[in-house]
Amino acid sequence: MSSAVQAVSHRRWWSNRDLRGWSFVAPFLAVFALVFLAPIGYAIYLSLYREQAFFGGKTFVGFGNYTDVFSDGKFWEGAVRVLLFLAVQVPIMLGLALAAALAIDSGRLRAPRVFRLVIFLPYAVPGVVAVLMWGYLYGTSFGLAADINHLLGTALQPLSGRWVLTSIVNIVTWEFVGYNMLIFYSALRTVPEDLYEAAALDGAGALRTVFSIKIPALRGAIVIATIFSIIGSFQLFNEPNILRNLVPNVINTNYTPNMYAYNLSFGGQQYNYSATVAIVMGVLTAIIAYVVQLRGSRDAL
Amino acid sequence: MTATMSPEQAQPVAVESTGRRSSALRPGKSRVLTGVMVLYVIYTLIPLVWLVISATKTQTDLLSTAGLAPGHSFALFSNIKETLTYRDGIFLRWFANTLLYVVVGAGGATLLSTAAGYGLAKYRFPGRRAVFAVVLGAIAIPPTALAVPTFLMFSNMGLTNTVWAIIVPSLVSPFGLYLMWVYAEEAVPQELLEAARIDGAGEFRIFWTVSLRLLAPGVVTVLLFALVSTWNNYFLPLIMLSKPNLYPLTVGLTQWSNQAHGAGAHPVYNLVVTGSLLTIVPLIVVFFLLQRFWQSGLSAGSVKQ
Incomplete structure (x- = not known):
C-alpha cells in the first residue's frame, strides 16, 4: 500500500529492495505496538484520572496520582x-x-x-x-x-x-x-x-x-x-x-x-x-x- | 554497548570452541577447585533430589518421614496416576493448555523475531535506527509493569479469559529480536544474498530457502528461550485467566498448593510435588537434547556488546 508510494518518492535515497526490510520487521512491530506501546499509553492515560467513588465516572487529576x-x-x-x-x-x-x-x-x-x-x-x-x-x-x-x-x-x-x-x-x-x-x-x-x-x-x-x-x-x-x-x-x-x-x-x-x-x-x-x-x-x-x-x-x- | 573486540576477532571462535586450547596451556586438574564446585553442585541438586524422592511418597509419609529419606512405601506410580486423574484429569487439561501456549506463543515469537532480526540486519531501510532504539528501550521495561495495563486493555477488548490473552503477549520477545539481529549480521553473508538476487530470487524466497538455513542455530536458541519463558509464565495467566480450565500448569499447581491453607483446607501435597516433577521433566529433556544449539547461539549473542 503506502510503501509503494514511499518507494517511488524516496527512490533516490533508498532502493525498493531496502524497503522490503520493512515487510520483515512489520509483523513484529505490529504485535509489539499492541502489547508494549498500547499498554504503556493506556497506563499513562489511566494514571492521569481518578475514579469517583460516589458518583461514578472519572475525573482528570493531572499528576495527582503521582504525587x-x-x-x-x-x-x-x-x-x-x-x-x-x-x-x-x-x-x-x-x-x-x-x-x-x-x-x-x-x-x-x-x-x-x-x-x-x-x-x-x-x-x-x-x-x-x-x-x-x-x-x-x-x-x-x-x-x-x-x-x-x-x-x-x-x-x-x-x-x-x-x-x-x-x-x-x-x-x-x-x-x-x-x-x-x-x-x-x-x-x-x-x-x-x-x-x-x-x-x-x-x-x-x-x-x-x-x-x-x-x-x-x-x-x-x-x-x-x-x-x-x-x-x-x-x-x-x-x-x-x-x-x-x-x-x-x-x-x-x-x-x-x-x-x-x-x-x-x-x-x-x-x-x-x-x-x-x-x-x-x-x-x-x-x-x-x-x-x-x-x-x-x-x-x- | 561498546564493542570490546572487533567481529573479525571474535567470529571464528564463537562456534567451534571445544578443544582449541593447546596442551601446553592446559594446566593440571585441581582437586580443590573440583571439590568447591562439587559443593555448589550439591546445593543446586538438593531441591531437585528432594522433589524426586518426595514424589515417591504418600501424603502421610511426606509429612512424617525425613525429607531426603525414602518413605515407607514407594508411591510414585500411584501419585502420578492420582495427579493425572484428580478432579476429572484437570492436570492433563493444564498440560495441554501449556503445550498450546508454548507451541503457538513461543513458536510465533521465534518466527516474528527471526524475520524482524533478519530484516534489521540485512536491509538498510529508513526508520531502522528508530526501531533499534524502541526495541532496546523495551528490554528495559519490566514486563510485569505492563501486565496490569495490558490486563485492563484486554479486558476492555473482551480478550481476558481467552487463550489469546496468553498467546498474543507471548508473541513479542525484544530479547529474541536482539539475539537474532546480532546473529544474522554474522551468519548471513551479504555476498550470498547478492548472488541469489542475481539468480532472480525474490526477497522472501531468499529468506526461506537460503538465509533461514544459515540462521538455524540462532533460531533454535531463540526458540528455547521463548519456550522457557512461556512454559514458566505465571504472572500473565494469573491475572488474565479466572477459568481453571484455561490455566497453564504453573497457575494450576499454585492453586493446588493453596488448597492446603485457609478455610476448608484440603491439602494435596503429594499431588503438588508429583505435578511439579511432571512439569519440570519435559523442559529438562528438551534442554539436554538441544544443548549444542543454545550454547553456540548464546556465544554469538555475547560477541557484540
Whole structure:
C-alpha cells in the first residue's frame, strides 16, 4: 500500500529492495505496538484520572496520582525492600556465576561439561515450581528446615519475618546463577587464543590471566547481566507472592512494588492508582538500568 | 554497548570452541577447585533430589518421614496416576493448555523475531535506527509493569479469559529480536544474498530457502528461550485467566498448593510435588537434547556488546 508510494518518492535515497526490510520487521512491530506501546499509553492515560467513588465516572487529576505515589509509605516500603534485595542478591548471584564460569573455563576441573549442565539446570525449572519446592524445604513442620532443627537442635525458621527476605534471596540465586554463568562462559569462549599464548609467554600465572585478560573480556557480558538482574529484582513478584500463601502474616500485600500494583488492581479495584505505581516502577527501573549501562560503557572505553 | 573486540576477532571462535586450547596451556586438574564446585553442585541438586524422592511418597509419609529419606512405601506410580486423574484429569487439561501456549506463543515469537532480526540486519531501510532504539528501550521495561495495563486493555477488548490473552503477549520477545539481529549480521553473508538476487530470487524466497538455513542455530536458541519463558509464565495467566480450565500448569499447581491453607483446607501435597516433577521433566529433556544449539547461539549473542 503506502510503501509503494514511499518507494517511488524516496527512490533516490533508498532502493525498493531496502524497503522490503520493512515487510520483515512489520509483523513484529505490529504485535509489539499492541502489547508494549498500547499498554504503556493506556497506563499513562489511566494514571492521569481518578475514579469517583460516589458518583461514578472519572475525573482528570493531572499528576495527582503521582504525587500520591511519591508520598505513599506502602509504596516506599516495597521499593526500599527491592533495593535492599537488589544490593545483596545481585552481587552474590553474579559473583557465584562468574566464579563458576571461570572455574569451568579454567580447564582445571574434571568433567567440566557435567558442571556446566547441572549448574544450568535450575533455569529449566519454572519459577513457580522452584518456589513451591523451596517453600516445602523451608517448612518447619515438615521439610528440610524441620529435619535440620530436629537433627542439630537448632531453631531455623526460614519463613519468619527476620529471615524471609534472605530465603527469597536464596531462591532467586538458586534459579539464576546457571543462566548468568552460561552468559559469562559463552563470552569467555570468544576470547582469542593468542591472548592466552601471549600471556603464557610473558609468564603470567592463572590468577594474573583471570584478572588481566578474562575479566576485562567479560566486561560487556557483566554489564548486560547486571542490567537484566536489576530489571528482574525490581519486578520481584512470583517468589513473595507464592510464599505469601504459606505465611500471610509475614509477607504483606505491598511487600514489593509489583505485588502492591497487583493487589491494588485485583484486590482493591484501584486501577488508576495501580497503573501509576506500575509506571513509576518502570521509570525507576529504566533509569537505574540506563545508569548502569552508561557506567559500564564508560569504564569500557 | 561498546564493542570490546572487533567481529573479525571474535567470529571464528564463537562456534567451534571445544578443544582449541593447546596442551601446553592446559594446566593440571585441581582437586580443590573440583571439590568447591562439587559443593555448589550439591546445593543446586538438593531441591531437585528432594522433589524426586518426595514424589515417591504418600501424603502421610511426606509429612512424617525425613525429607531426603525414602518413605515407607514407594508411591510414585500411584501419585502420578492420582495427579493425572484428580478432579476429572484437570492436570492433563493444564498440560495441554501449556503445550498450546508454548507451541503457538513461543513458536510465533521465534518466527516474528527471526524475520524482524533478519530484516534489521540485512536491509538498510529508513526508520531502522528508530526501531533499534524502541526495541532496546523495551528490554528495559519490566514486563510485569505492563501486565496490569495490558490486563485492563484486554479486558476492555473482551480478550481476558481467552487463550489469546496468553498467546498474543507471548508473541513479542525484544530479547529474541536482539539475539537474532546480532546473529544474522554474522551468519548471513551479504555476498550470498547478492548472488541469489542475481539468480532472480525474490526477497522472501531468499529468506526461506537460503538465509533461514544459515540462521538455524540462532533460531533454535531463540526458540528455547521463548519456550522457557512461556512454559514458566505465571504472572500473565494469573491475572488474565479466572477459568481453571484455561490455566497453564504453573497457575494450576499454585492453586493446588493453596488448597492446603485457609478455610476448608484440603491439602494435596503429594499431588503438588508429583505435578511439579511432571512439569519440570519435559523442559529438562528438551534442554539436554538441544544443548549444542543454545550454547553456540548464546556465544554469538555475547560477541557484540
